[in-house]
Amino acid sequence: MAITNAEIAKMFNEYADLLEIKGENPFKVRAYRNAARTVENIGKSLEELVKEGYDLTKLPGIGTDLSLYIKEIVTTGKFSKLEALKEEIPPSLVEMLSIEGLGPKRIRTLYEKLHIQSMEDLRRAAESGEILKLPGFGPTLVQKILKGIRLLKKAGHRFKWSEAKEYVEDLLGYLRQIELTYLEVAGSYRRKKETVGDLDILATAKDFSEVIRHFVKYPKIKEVVSAGSTRSTVILNNDLQVDLRSVEDESYGSALHYFTGSKDHNIAVRKLAIELGLKVNEYGVFRGEERIAGKTEEEVYKAVGLCYIEPELRENRGEIEACKAGKLPKLVELGDIRGDLHMHTRYSDGKNSIEEMAMAAKELGYDYIAITDHSQRLTVAKGLDEKRALEEIEQIRRIDEKIDGITILAGMEVDILEDGSLDMSDKVLSQLDVVLVAVHYKFNLSKEQQTKRILKAFENPYVNILAHPTGRMIGMREPMELDMERILAKAKEYNIHMEINAQPERLDLTDIHAKMAKEMGVKMAINTDSHNLFSLHYMEYGVNQARRGWCEKIDIINTRSLKELKKLLQR
DNA sequence: GCCGTTTTCGGCCCGACTGTTTTCAGTCG
Numbered sequence: 001m002a003i004t005n006a007e008i009a010k011m012f013n014e015y016a017d018l019l020e021i022k023g024e025n026p027f028k029v030r031a032y033r034n035a036a037r038t039v040e041n042i043g044k045s046l047e048e049l050v051k052e053g054y055d056l057t058k059l060p061g062i063g064t065d066l067s068l069y070i071k072e073i074v075t076t077g078k079f080s081k082l083e084a085l086k087e088e089i090p091p092s093l094v095e096m097l098s099i100e101g102l103g104p105k106r107i108r109t110l111y112e113k114l115h116i117q118s119m120e121d122l123r124r125a126a127e128s129g130e131i132l133k134l135p136g137f138g139p140t141l142v143q144k145i146l147k148g149i150r151l152l153k154k155a156g157h158r159f160k161w162s163e164a165k166e167y168v169e170d171l172l173g174y175l176r177q178i179e180l181t182y183l184e185v186a187g188s189y190r191r192k193k194e195t196v197g198d199l200d201i202l203a204t205a206k207d208f209s210e211v212i213r214h215f216v217k218y219p220k221i222k223e224v225v226s227a228g229s230t231r232s233t234v235i236l237n238n239d240l241q242v243d244l245r246s247v248e249d250e251s252y253g254s255a256l257h258y259f260t261g262s263k264d265h266n267i268a269v270r271k272l273a274i275e276l277g278l279k280v281n282e283y284g285v286f287r288g289e290e291r292i293a294g295k296t297e298e299e300v301y302k303a304v305g306l307c308y309i310e311p312e313l314r315e316n317r318g319e320i321e322a323c324k325a326g327k328l329p330k331l332v333e334l335g336d337i338r339g340d341l342h343m344h345t346r347y348s349d350g351k352n353s354i355e356e357m358a359m360a361a362k363e364l365g366y367d368y369i370a371i372t373d374h375s376q377r378l379t380v381a382k383g384l385d386e387k388r389a390l391e392e393i394e395q396i397r398r399i400d401e402k403i404d405g406i407t408i409l410a411g412m413e414v415d416i417l418e419d420g421s422l423d424m425s426d427k428v429l430s431q432l433d434v435v436l437v438a439v440h441y442k443f444n445l446s447k448e449q450q451t452k453r454i455l456k457a458f459e460n461p462y463v464n465i466l467a468h469p470t471g472r473m474i475g476m477r478e479p480m481e482l483d484m485e486r487i488l489a490k491a492k493e494y495n496i497h498m499e500i501n502a503q504p505e506r507l508d509l510t511d512i513h514a515k516m517a518k519e520m521g522v523k524m525a526i527n528t529d530s531h532n533l534f535s536l537h538y539m540e541y542g543v544n545q546a547r548r549g550w551c552e553k554i555d556i557i558n559t560r561s562l563k564e565l566k567k568l569l570q571r
Numbered sequence: 572g573c574c575g576t577t578t579t580c581g582g583c584c585c586g587a588c589t590g591t592t593t594t595c596a597g598t599c600g
Contacts, residue, residue, distance in 0.1 A: 025572085026583090027572075027573085027582085027583050028572050028573090029572090030572085030573090030583075031572035031573055031583090032572075034572090034573080035572085035573090060573095061572090061573065061574095062573085063572065063573050063574080064572090064573095065572060065573090066572070066573085100598090100599090101589090101590095101597090101598070101599095102598085103597060103598050103599080104597095104598095105596080105597060105598085106597070106598085135591090136590085136591065136592090136596070136597080137590095137591085138590055138591055138592090139590095140589080140590060140591090141589090141590065141591085144590095187600095198600090200600085226587095226588060226589075228587070228588055228589090229587095230587075230588095231587065231588075233588090233599095243600080245587090258585090258586095259600085261600090263584090263600080266584075266585090267583095267584055267585095269584095270584045270585080271583090271584080273584095274584085279584090279585090280584085280585090281584085281585055281586065282585080282586075282587095283586090
């Protein structure tokens with residue numbers, strides 16, 4: 001049974017949680033969390049690496065012990081130290097960490113003094129007043145715990161970046177009603193992460209207490225959690241948490257850097273600072289008492305010997321080393337995109353006509369689009385059989401002739417059948433300008449079978465792009481199990497491109513896989529997979545993901561002129 | 572538990588806010 005990196009990371013994180021409740025050395029706890037982070041980000045399957053005999057201690061944060069544990073997990077599927085610790089500390093306590101106000105220390109106290117082991121125990125002890133008798137537990141905290149228990153089922157919800165954007169725009173509009181010097185959303189939103197857990201907003205103003213007073217009166221607030229002199233936290237009606245913070249103007253850059261994160265990136269930057277005898281915090285870069293930088297982010301980076309690093313890269317995935325080596329990518333931008341190579345029309349499950357899609361794309365300033373309706377197996381989507389496919393190709397050619405200012409390419413999104421064969425004859429494929437292939441059913445094949453299925457599809461000489469490669473849907477469907485490295489290697493060999501699907505719940509390839517593709521020399525296409533003309537603007541989300549994956553203009557085929565694109569579509 | 576041309580031992584990022592205290596621990600980001 002194959003074990004994924006995500007599963008290994010989860011074990012390390014759970015182990016760290018239990019260690020923390022146990023009261024272990026906090027640095028040991030951190031070591032496990034760092035290792036979990038490395039495991040999540042590595043891209044390559046640890047199982048494969050172990051099989052190849054790769055020296056795991058070469059990975060950051062993995063030393064002799066953790067490399068042995070990884071080997072154990074990969075070969076046995078179990079982490080014996082975790083199993084043992086679960087015997088000692090009830091794993092149900094971990095769940096309580098997600099209650100606001102309860103951390104490892106208090107949970108430990110509750111367990112040791114009152115033998116509380118379950119949510120139900122906790123609720124009973126809170127209601128009976130038993131908890132009140134414990135030192136350090138007052139009435140406010142008890143109320144907070146009770147509320148936390150009620151909210152728990154909603155906890156952990158993350159908002160898609162596209163959703164968060166709508167709330168951000170409304171809230172920023174409201175905040176701008178009063179005079180501000182600076183206003184910017186930091187956090188994972190600024191890093192363009194595919195989902196965001198909360199919003200971190202940074203603002204400066206002459207009178208910040210007035211900003212806080214205004215902020216907590218925002219009409220869409222459900223609850224004001226805290227309101228101090230420099231920061232305030234509220235929960236919106238939709239359960240999105242928003243933190244508003246402020247600093248003096250001369251600290252704006254360091255505060256923006258600090259609140260943008262990621263945490264791992266910040267820690268790495270602080271370590272650099274320490275090596276230089278400096279201290280970095282949200283107020284600036286300090287040598288002793290003296291502030292030597294802080295007004296802008298550029299200043300902060302410069303003070304620690306780095307160049308400016310784009311927010312999308314700040315995940316401690318090598319950006320600091322790349323910067324030192326002068327090898328930071330110049331990230332692709334929305335304005336670089338010259339066409340969209342994946343969209344549907346009424347021929348299959350789209351809502352608009354070929355002509356309507358083309359006109360809308362022309363409005364966006366594109367040079368070309370590809371119409372890529374579904375093939376017949378996807379009956380729910382009115383997939384095309386050979387006859388209708390030929391009919392649509394003819395239509396596309398006719399409309400392309402008629403419309404000036406944009407080229408309409410004839411394409412198709414062809415299903416990859418279970419055995420890896422394609423759901424359309426070569427006769428039709430040979431007439432298309434661009435052929436996308438995709439998996440739409442049987443997502444749960446074994447890793448080996450699924451990988452072979454896709455590699456088999458690559459054998460067909462007409463295939464150009466693998467659409468939404470893993471099939472994942474954020475919060476709804478897990479990615480298929482795939483040997484991405486083998487797929488990318490084959491794609492490179494055959495001149496097949498990977499899609500970065502821009503649908504906000506797909507964003508597939510992920511950032512990590514996009515970076516891996518780039519490193520392996522595989523090119524990508526950022527496509528909206530639009531089913532109506534309004535979703536053509538999803539391109540922004542795809543570009544965000546590509547930027548997080550370190551992609552430059554050159555890595556993305558639909559930044560090319562039509563002529564160059566056509567060359568890249570030759571097998 | 573990890574890491575290292577200042578170190579194989581002794582470090583490991585840093586500060587705000589809250590609630591419970593009477594000077595601070597715990598939590599959070």
